[in-house]
Amino acid sequence: PWAELPENSASCVDFKMKTIEVDGIKVRIQIWDTAGQERYQTITKQYYRRAQGIFLVYDISSERSYQHIMKWVSDVDEYAPEGVQKILIGNKADEEQKRQVGREQGQQLAREYGMDFYETSACTNLNIKESFTRLTELVLQAHRKELDGLRTRASNELALAELEEEEGKPEGPVNSSKTCWC
Numbered sequence: 001p002w003a004e005l006p007e008n009s010a011s012c013v014d015f016k017m018k019t020i021e022v023d024g025i026k027v028r029i030q031i032w033d034t035a036g037q038e039r040y041q042t043i044t045k046q047y048y049r050r051a052q053g054i055f056l057v058y059d060i061s062s063e064r065s066y067q068h069i070m071k072w073v074s075d076v077d078e079y080a081p082e083g084v085q086k087i088l089i090g091n092k093a094d095e096e097q098k099r100q101v102g103r104e105q106g107q108q109l110a111r112e113y114g115m116d117f118y119e120t121s122a123c124t125n126l127n128i129k130e131s132f133t134r135l136t137e138l139v140l141q142a143h144r145k146e147l148d149g150l151r152t153r154a155s156n157e158l159a160l161a162e163l164e165e166e167e168g169k170p171e172g173p174v175n176s177s178k179t180c181w182c
């Protein structure tokens, strides 16, 4: 993937790979952490295009970061693929004494956008594994649906082609030697 990186992206995109287990299956995930600052957005938006799952993250100790989520959602809607899976994250849950955004506010916003919601902490590891596993699960589910749809369509088309072939066949020897009953 490095060959496809836009120029100057080193300072605004961090990349990691990780293997996690979902439903007993080992899944290797690529994690792209894009910078939040406005000045990098021409570059970072280009990464949405190939995303399958996205975490929209605010900081529970910053009302401003929470207000920004609407803007992130509209960017994601504009630049990410249609079936992209999204989860809302309220990070820094360990900073209870500095909290400016209530847990219910997070839940409410997530409900409005039809997303799952977690409060996390990168310091205490709260819900880190859970949220990554959930997002991976959602991505796998979405792809399974897509695959099932393709499979159904393919088998319908095959059945239709067989039917057409059958109907198009010239009448066989049994019919051609049929006695006339009239």
Ligand SMILES: Nc1nc2c(ncn2[C@@H]2O[C@H](COP(=O)(O)OP(=O)(O)OP(=O)(O)O)[C@@H](O)[C@H]2O)c(=O)[nH]1
Pocket: 034, 035, 036, 037, 091, 092, 093, 094, 095, 120, 121, 122, 123, 124
């Ligand atoms: N207490 C606490 N601090 C955190 C947590 N997560 C990140 N931080 C701190 O918050 C600061 C910003 O973290 P970053 O990971 O740089 O945040 P970011 O959203 O990636 O920043 P940009 O993408 O560059 O805008 C750092 O000082 C981190 O140590 C957390 O869960 N709890």
